[in-house]
Amino acid sequence: xxxxxxxxxxxxxxxxxxxxxxxxxxxxxxxxxxxxxxxxxxxxxxxxxxxxxxxxxxxxxxxxxxxxxxxxxxxxxxxxxxxxxxxxxxxxxxxxxxxxxxxxxxxxxxxxxxxxxxxxxxxxxxxxxxxxx
Ligand code: MN
Numbered sequence: 001x002x003x004x005x006x007x008x009x010x011x012x013x014x015x016x017x018x019x020x021x022x023x024x025x026x027x028x029x030x031x032x033x034x035x036x037x038x039x040x041x042x043x044x045x046x047x048x049x050x051x052x053x054x055x056x057x058x059x060x061x062x063x064x065x066x067x068x069x070x071x072x073x074x075x076x077x078x079x080x081x082x083x084x085x086x087x088x089x090x091x092x093x094x095x096x097x098x099x100x101x102x103x104x105x106x107x108x109x110x111x112x113x114x115x116x117x118x119x120x121x122x123x124x125x126x127x128x129x130x131x132x133x
Contacts, residue, residue, distance in 0.1 A: 002026055002027060002028040003027050003028070003048040003049065003120060003124050004027070004028045004029075004030065004045060004046070004047045004048050004049075005022050005027050005028070005029050005030070005047055005048065005049045005050070005051060006029075006030045006032060006038075006041060006042050006045055006047040006049075006050045006051070007019055007022070007029055007030065007031050007032065007050075007051045008032045008035055008038045008050065008051065008052050008053055008056070008061070008064065009031070009032075009033070009051070009053040009082070010033055010034070010035070010053060010055075010056050010057055011053070012033075014053070014082075014105070014107075015031050015033065017107075018051055018082075018107075018112070019031055021109060021112060021113070022116075024128040025113065025125055025126050025127075025128050026126040030045045030047065034058070035053075035056035035057075035058060035059040035061065035064055036058050036059055038052075038059075038064050038068075039064065039067055039068065039071070039074075042068060042071075042074055042077070043071070043073065043074065046073075047077060048077070048078075048120065048124075049077065049078050049079075049080065049116065049119060049120060050068065050077055050078070050079045050080070051079075051080050051082060052064060052065060052079050052080065052081050052082065052099065053081075053082050053083070054081055054082065054083040054084075054090075054094065055083065055084055055085070061081060061083075062093060062094060062097045063097075065079055065081065065094070065097040065098050065099050066097045066098060068098070069097070069098030078100040078101070078119045078120070079098065079099045079100055079101070080099065080100065080101040080102070080103065080115055080116065080119060081094045081099040081101070081102045081103075082103055082104070082105060082107060083102070083103075083104050083105065084104070084105045086104040100119055101115045101118065101119055103115050113125065
C-alpha cells in the first residue's frame with residue numbers, strides 16, 4: 001500500500017513540486033495550503049509522514065509541529081520541516097519542537113528524497129516513473 005504524505009505548504013509552486021516528486025515515487029499525497037487546517041487534516045488523513053513548511057501566513061510551522069507532537073495519535077508521525085530562512089538557531093528550534101528532519105529551500109530532489117528515505121527507510125521509496133524527476 002502506498003505511503004501517505006501530508007504536505008503543508010502555502011506556496012503553490014513548492015506544493016506542486018513536493019507533491020509531484022512524491023507521487024513520482026508512488027507516494028499518496030494530501031496537500032494542505034492553510035496551516036490552520038493542518039492538525040484536523042492530519043487527524044483525518046493519518047499520514048505516514050508530514051512535510052511541514054515553517055513559513056506560513058497565519059500560523060507558525062514550529063507551533064504546528066509542537067501541536068502535532070502533543071497529539072496522542074499523531075505524535076509518532078515523522079515530520080520533515082522545510083524552511084526558506086535558515087537563520088542561526090532555526091534548526092535547533094525546529095528540532096526542539098519535535099521535527100525529525102529539516103531541510104532548507106531551495107530544495108534539491110536528491111536532498112528531499114534522501115531525507116524521506118532516512119525517515120521512512122529505503123523500502124518506502126519506489127523508483128520514480130521514467131518521465132518524472
Ligand atoms: Mn511558506
